[in-house]
Amino acid sequence: MRTTLKQIAEATGLSVTTVSQVLNDRPCRVSAENRQKILETAQELNYRKNLVAVSLVKGTTDTIGLAISDISNSFFSALAKGAEDECQKNNWNVILCNSNDRHEQEMKNLRMLADKGASGVIFGMASETTEEMARECTDFLRREHIPYLFVDRYVDTRTCGIISVDHTEGGYLAADYLIRKGHRKIACITGPLNLIDSRQRLDGFEKALRENGLQSDPLYVAEGRYNFESGREAAGKLLARGIKIDAIFAFNDMMAIGAMRTLSESGYRVPEDISVIGYDDIFMDELLETPLTTIRQPMEEMGRIAARQLISGKIGYKSRQHKTILKPELVVRRSVLDRPGISLADSSLADSSLTDSSADFILRKH
Amino acid sequence: MRTTLKQIAEATGLSVTTVSQVLNDRPCRVSAENRQKILETAQELNYRKNLVAVSLVKGTTDTIGLAISDISNSFFSALAKGAEDECQKNNWNVILCNSNDRHEQEMKNLRMLADKGASGVIFGMASETTEEMARECTDFLRREHIPYLFVDRYVDTRTCGIISVDHTEGGYLAADYLIRKGHRKIACITGPLNLIDSRQRLDGFEKALRENGLQSDPLYVAEGRYNFESGREAAGKLLARGIKIDAIFAFNDMMAIGAMRTLSESGYRVPEDISVIGYDDIFMDELLETPLTTIRQPMEEMGRIAARQLISGKIGYKSRQHKTILKPELVVRRSVLDRPGISLADSSLADSSLTDSSADFILRKH
DNA sequence: CTGTTAGCGCCTTCAA
DNA sequence: TTGAAGGCGCTAACAG
Numbered sequence: 170m171r172t173t174l175k176q177i178a179e180a181t182g183l184s185v186t187t188v189s190q191v192l193n194d195r196p197c198r199v200s201a202e203n204r205q206k207i208l209e210t211a212q213e214l215n216y217r218k219n220l221v222a223v224s225l226v227k228g229t230t231d232t233i234g235l236a237i238s239d240i241s242n243s244f245f246s247a248l249a250k251g252a253e254d255e256c257q258k259n260n261w262n263v264i265l266c267n268s269n270d271r272h273e274q275e276m277k278n279l280r281m282l283a284d285k286g287a288s289g290v291i292f293g294m295a296s297e298t299t300e301e302m303a304r305e306c307t308d309f310l311r312r313e314h315i316p317y318l319f320v321d322r323y324v325d326t327r328t329c330g331i332i333s334v335d336h337t338e339g340g341y342l343a344a345d346y347l348i349r350k351g352h353r354k355i356a357c358i359t360g361p362l363n364l365i366d367s368r369q370r371l372d373g374f375e376k377a378l379r380e381n382g383l384q385s386d387p388l389y390v391a392e393g394r395y396n397f398e399s400g401r402e403a404a405g406k407l408l409a410r411g412i413k414i415d416a417i418f419a420f421n422d423m424m425a426i427g428a429m430r431t432l433s434e435s436g437y438r439v440p441e442d443i444s445v446i447g448y449d450d451i452f453m454d455e456l457l458e459t460p461l462t463t464i465r466q467p468m469e470e471m472g473r474i475a476a477r478q479l480i481s482g483k484i485g486y487k488s489r490q491h492k493t494i495l496k497p498e499l500v501v502r503r504s505v506l507d508r509p510g511i512s513l514a515d516s517s518l519a520d521s522s523l524t525d526s527s528a529d530f531i532l533r534k535h
Numbered sequence: 536m537r538t539t540l541k542q543i544a545e546a547t548g549l550s551v552t553t554v555s556q557v558l559n560d561r562p563c564r565v566s567a568e569n570r571q572k573i574l575e576t577a578q579e580l581n582y583r584k585n586l587v588a589v590s591l592v593k594g595t596t597d598t599i600g601l602a603i604s605d606i607s608n609s610f611f612s613a614l615a616k617g618a619e620d621e622c623q624k625n626n627w628n629v630i631l632c633n634s635n636d637r638h639e640q641e642m643k644n645l646r647m648l649a650d651k652g653a654s655g656v657i658f659g660m661a662s663e664t665t666e667e668m669a670r671e672c673t674d675f676l677r678r679e680h681i682p683y684l685f686v687d688r689y690v691d692t693r694t695c696g697i698i699s700v701d702h703t704e705g706g707y708l709a710a711d712y713l714i715r716k717g718h719r720k721i722a723c724i725t726g727p728l729n730l731i732d733s734r735q736r737l738d739g740f741e742k743a744l745r746e747n748g749l750q751s752d753p754l755y756v757a758e759g760r761y762n763f764e765s766g767r768e769a770a771g772k773l774l775a776r777g778i779k780i781d782a783i784f785a786f787n788d789m790m791a792i793g794a795m796r797t798l799s800e801s802g803y804r805v806p807e808d809i810s811v812i813g814y815d816d817i818f819m820d821e822l823l824e825t826p827l828t829t830i831r832q833p834m835e836e837m838g839r840i841a842a843r844q845l846i847s848g849k850i851g852y853k854s855r856q857h858k859t860i861l862k863p864e865l866v867v868r869r870s871v872l873d874r875p876g877i878s879l880a881d882s883s884l885a886d887s888s889l890t891d892s893s894a895d896f897i898l899r900k901h
Numbered sequence: 902c903t904g905t906t907a908g909c910g911c912c913t914t915c916a917a
Numbered sequence: 918t919t920g921a922a923g924g925c926g927c928t929a930a931c932a933g
């Protein structure tokens with residue numbers, strides 16, 4: 170078995186209390202001699218503190234529960250990395266829980282975390298979670314007196330704290346950039362519109378259009394589900410509508426990549442024929458054949474900040490609506506074409522790019 | 536505060552023991568009436584078991600420590616997903632620790648996990664970890680009586696258990712496939728050759744060459760560091776040697792993607808001019824413009840199996856050398872060209888594909 | 902059927 | 918400068 174305080178006490182002929190004091194570096198009232206003796210035998214016996222016992226008596230585990238939908242999603246693994254890193258620095262740790270986007274599992278995970286005595290929870294809601302379900306989560310955590318932070322996506326009511334990025338601003342940034350680059354016919358592939366982040370991005374997008382005297386048009390909007398396949402499909406739908414498209418703003422990178430695939434398969438070149446901008450800045454963006462211009466969400470930093478707020482006690486279980494909204498950031502790579510001097514009236518381009526698709530394909534498929 | 540057994544005992548006028556028995560569904564000797572009463576008040580008072588206390592008394596935490604180098608690496612996040620999923624099913628949980636490939640941090644993490652009472656550890660060694668350092672890890676875990684499993688990479692001595700894939704077979708599969716597709720001049724970009732997995736892949740690779748009457752040639756080998764950038768560099772070196780190359784086998788996908796980038800930038804098309812095969816099967820492989828043919832390592836399954844072995848007790852701290860070696864699997868996508876009828880003697884191709892690179896670039900850069 | 906006692910390993914008064 | 922006592926919340930003998 171592991172060495173215990175008691176064993177050290179016996180070995181040194183001192184009391185458990187004294188040993189505990191010394192081993193915890195207390196502002197001490199222990200003779201230098203005994204202190205030395207204790208330290209030495211602790212070393213010899215290879216003593217290591219039993220943190221389970223410490224947790225029990227102190228009533229805190231210094232552990233953060235990371236309740237997310239899927240760690241293999243690079244969005245969340247970046248978050249996890251930031252959170253874990255910050256925990257490490259403070260001698261905290263993180264328990265990982267995947268919900269696989271199921272609210273029921275989400276609740277199970279929260280219960281388990283509560284039972285394990287988690288000192289805080291970083292919570293990335295499942296996408297199927299409705300406002301009512303979210304409330305079930307928050308109510309539970311509050312009742313358990315566990316401080317928590319929603320990341321990225323959130324329900325705006327009665328939360329303990331939120332750490333997110335300004336999605337409205339992000340949507341605005343993307344659209345504004347496209348417009349400044351001379352694009353006018355801008356389509357977008359949204360996320361599920363029942364999700365607040367998706368709606369906010371759309372708001373920002375439309376705001377930028379308005380400010381530039383452009384109309385938003387439902388024909389230019391397709392709804393996706395934040396994954397590759399739905400990006401493919403949505404781009405296909407957009408194309409099938411027979412409208413002229415200068416650029417596509419996909420509400421996340423996975424969909425952007427899916428859209429690029431469809432475009433490429435349909436004989437369009439990115440960005441020469443149609444530009445694409447994404448959202449997230451996942452690590453593979455820059456590894457793409459056409460590196461993806463995108464709106465960056467600083468996930469790792471969000472994880473770091475979330476952990477810090479929980480560890481420092483800045484967020485307590487009684488906190489309400491403590492918001493930390495980070496700024497998204499435009500990351501320019503190569504998927505958006507610069508079309509200088511193209512005016513609103515211009516419409517002579519596009520479609521000309523629709524060459525014979527099979528020949529085109531072979532030429533460019535490598 | 537949270538409701539405790541004591542409170543329920545007081546509320547029902549029964550003893551803590553009785554309450555405990557009932558709440559643990561013991562083959563019980565409690566009157567139906569009291570049982571009912573206990574259940575009800577537990578419900579009312581919103582009782583939840585304090586697992587920290589349970590851990591203390593039972594001497595086990597039902598927690599697996601996941602000590603890996605970097606969770607944001609999709610290789611490990613897939614592993615984590617599998618492990619977490621299996622834990623979830625058994626009411627275990629996982630504590631996540633990143634070492635960022637530093638052995639010192641690795642040891643800190645193991646110590647922390649031991650102090651937290653981890654019931655088992657899934658251990659993905661840092662790549663800088665030498666055999667001696669690895670021994671430091673295993674010695675520590677053994678002394679702490681913690682069962683552990685090395686994943687993927689391992690040192691062959693005195694480990695408690697290993698779960699890995701047959702890298703020799705993987706290297707063989709890759710080379711054999713290329714040869715069967717008519718490639719002869721096969722280069723490879725290895726990982727750091729001090730790592731066992733890398734050496735094994737090389738062994739398998741060379742074995743396939745031999746069996747097919749081909750020579751292995753140092754000129755066709757470049758060493759990388761398992762990341763994108765080193766794949767780029769290594770491909771550059773290979774190209775600079777002025778040798779004829781039919782295909783490149785990169786020892787992981789990140790390097791394969793890096794190599795493809797270099798090839799593309801140097802005016803080579805993949806797979807028309809040079810084929811590329813990778814290793815790992817990370818999720819982005821199929822999202823690439825030229826989906827990457829690769830050797831799949833079943834990471835999620837490895838995580839799942841590792842967790843299961845630890846949870847079931849199949850691996851105990853006294854286990855020695857318990858090996859589980861999974862078979863790697865060829866995943867055919869589009870980065871390898873089929874060159875039917877090309878014989879060993881043939882050498883008329885290649886180089887012809889080296890067109891004017893700038894013009895070529897514009898044609899194909901989209 | 903139920904309660905008492907003891908103890909997991911540690912920390913924290915409080916008294917000596 | 919030190920130690921004894923009590924308790925964190927729960928479980929597991931062992932009595933009744």
